[in-house]
Amino acid sequence: MKEVILKAENLCKTFSDGGVQRHILKNIDLELYRGDFTVIMGASGAGKSTLLYSLSGMDAPDEGTLTFGDKVISDLSQDGLAVFRREHCGFVFQQIYLIDGMSVTDNVLCAGLLASKDKKQIISRAKELFASVDISEDTQKKFPYQLSGGEAQRAGIVRALINSPEILFADEPTGALNSKTGLDVLDTLTEFNERGQSVVMVTHDVRSARRGNRILYLKDGVIMGECDLGAYEHGNAERHEKLAAFLKDMGW
Ligand SMILES: Nc1ncnc2c1ncn2[C@@H]1O[C@H](COP(=O)(O)OP(=O)(O)OP(=O)(O)O)[C@@H](O)[C@H]1O
């Protein structure tokens, strides 16, 4: 039996556009499971990022209940949500928000020390994470503007994981990268997932989506369908075909 890590019930989000209310998320019911690599796909404007932000406490839904473990988080204040995010969530975006005036190491340690007082433990975890994403000691000393896109994104992943988040949320993490560096970032996410990290990733890209074991398809703010792909296996043609057939079915 899979353990439910995050549960959304009747999640709704509306934006006002020139006085007109637009329903972007429509009564979404969803359970996310520990250890899964969940992928959210759908056309541009379908509401994927809005869903990711609502699930992760980055933005409060207008209606509905969000439960993390046995804790209802949709009732939390802005400050309460910030604590929830800091303690339980990691974020990776298309744009990489490293702080420019700080070295890569300081960016990561700073994020770690916001959530923990145990500096020794943070330093040792940072070392381990940098090694696992192949960021050398020389690169760790650099400033963000001195990094390649792929290095910056991998540093961003280290920062996102420094507090051992229970869920890593990623919104188009390879969107701004070329094909080779994008692949390295996907490999990094896959490796962490294989070690047990729960991941929720929004993507447009079928090749990225193949990394997931569970694919959700969002259309006009509704989850239209989902596909159980099983764990990622490099070059597994059966999985490729299953995903392609599912996406075709969804009208992709
Ligand atoms: N803060 C906001 N205010 C008003 N409208 C918004 C806001 N954020 C998103 N929207 C609208 O909600 C809809 C869904 O946006 P969202 O960013 O979730 O789409 P998406 O599926 O992530 O698209 P893309 O693939 O292009 O990133 C869009 O029409 C967008 O214009």
Ligand SMILES: [Mg+2]
């Ligand atoms: Mg988006």
